[in-house]
Amino acid sequence: MEKWHAAKPGSIVNGSAAPKQKPAPARAKSAAPPAPPQYTTVFGEALVEEARRDERVVGITAAMNSGTGLNLLQKALPERYYDVGIAEQHAVLFAAGLALEGAKPVVAIYSTFLQRGYDQIVHDVCLQKLNVVFAMDRAGLVGDDGPTHHGAFDISYLRCLPHMVQMAPRDEAALVNMLHTALVYDDGPVALRYPRGEAEGVELPLRPEPIEIGRGELLQEGETVAFLGYGYGVSVALGAAESLSDAHGLDATVADARFAKPLDTELVERLAADHDVLVTVEENVLAGGFGSGVLEHLADSDLLRDTRVLRFGLPDRYVTHGQPSLLREEVGLTPEAVAAQVAQAVLEPSLA
């Protein structure tokens, strides 16, 4: 069991478990808005709903029952839940076997731990083009657990694999729609990445809607600068755009790529053609990541002559442990830091 695997501060008092806080009443008297749900919980609940709708759906965890939200599936539909132990390689192969016979396995493994099943992803799921869904919680900087646990590489290590579809939600509503999209897609594997911690606090769809594979979304139209975010990068991009508007009166375009693969090349080309600077934002190493994919496409299409591309993401080093907000400051992945660099590039191009 995961009891005390990772205790929260204040959960142990005088050497024993602290008394449980009474849950907040459903209708609090104060007008404070409820905290946004955790991505993990949204995923777990959405998976239960998908499993209820489609009896082929099963969930697989490698000994991360509540960490992945699969405890909700275990509780609601125990016969659809598998914990194979700390055995990521087997989890992926087991899913491959299930998929071969028509089941729809969702392999819920943190981005960092999916690295441990890489050969199985390459040789067994992608090469054989099997319908396996990878749900990667903890994608990006995880915080206190540090460099061994940051999900810093999955965009890069999966983007190079033929047949793989990669998507990332910008908020919890998108996560619900994307999980549904991944499960109705039947032409190979899908990898879904989402960050650790609180979601954005948006309303969830009553019934999930599938998204067109490889189609991004334009969120706001502006000029000169276009932000193209992926996953958590979208909220950074939106914040940076707001900051640019406030500080410099520059109204930037912001788009959500939604897919790192296949890339919405039409959207990328349009953004590049209509703006001086195209800014990509992701929480993954820059090497081989989402921004790299955008650059590759623009270079291959000879569209880099008139467009400057700025990429924001994680640096080519291992990031230490600590609060995510502090780590994001350290690596320059905050709306303010991104806005400052973009402003410099646009307003004082010679200095950038």
Add this chain to the structure above:
Amino acid sequence: MTSTLIDQIDGPADLKGLDDDQLVQVAQEVRELIIDTIGEIGGHFGANLGACEIAVAIHSLLDSPRDKVLWDVGHQAYPHKVLTGRRDELHTIRKYGGLAPFCSMAESEHDIMGAGHASTSVSYAVGIKEAMRRGAAPDGKVVAVIGDGALTGGVSFEALLNAGGMDVPIVIVVNDNGMSIAPNVGALSRLFTRMRLNPKLYHAREDVEETLTKLPAGIGSKIERLGPILKESLKAYWAPGLFFEELDLAYVGVIDGHDVKALRQAIGEALEAERPVVVHCKTVKG
């Protein structure tokens, strides 16, 4: 060589109705075909020659592709390819446009999983059988054939743990051709083998315990006095199957992997066992 039987084997169904002697002959003809063909063009040789009788025994018992045979790595899959309609194309193996070097789902409905890297078959078997148990696919028997080399790969142990843990009724045929998972246990091993095979699956643990304490000239009582831990070690040394039984997998062996009749009997019983079973076959590479 005068091929009389192999020319009529265009699929596993053609093995049905052949008697033991004829199956032995088919296996020998498959071996000769592989020697003649691969000797000429080159390719993975030894492991394949060692698996001829295993392939004949399994395909004579199963109804592939409804039943699923998973050949780990694929180094040992040439006899399987010969028996599943690819006999006349064997000479094209590993050549551009020819037969794939390993099992390939695109090549034949009898190649259940794609293979090439080692140690994947038991995991696939667990997943496939579990999908059948869930009703996602029609039910069938599932057999993984894994070499002793591939069995050293860690993921195969992850799969064994899971198979035993979930009690998934699959058969794992271990094609042991050299790295000697089993110590050379001589006459005692043969005794255990006979005991375990006839009339049904025995538990190695009980067999060994009983035999150890019944050894003549006071040895048995001396073993008793060694205490439980050392006794366990001795048992594990003398009976390789204990390892598997500790993981809740039944164990049958050691079977002569070139004796079609013995293989058919052992694998046949394992297929009826309704629980995960390891069938340990000793083969000679080449």
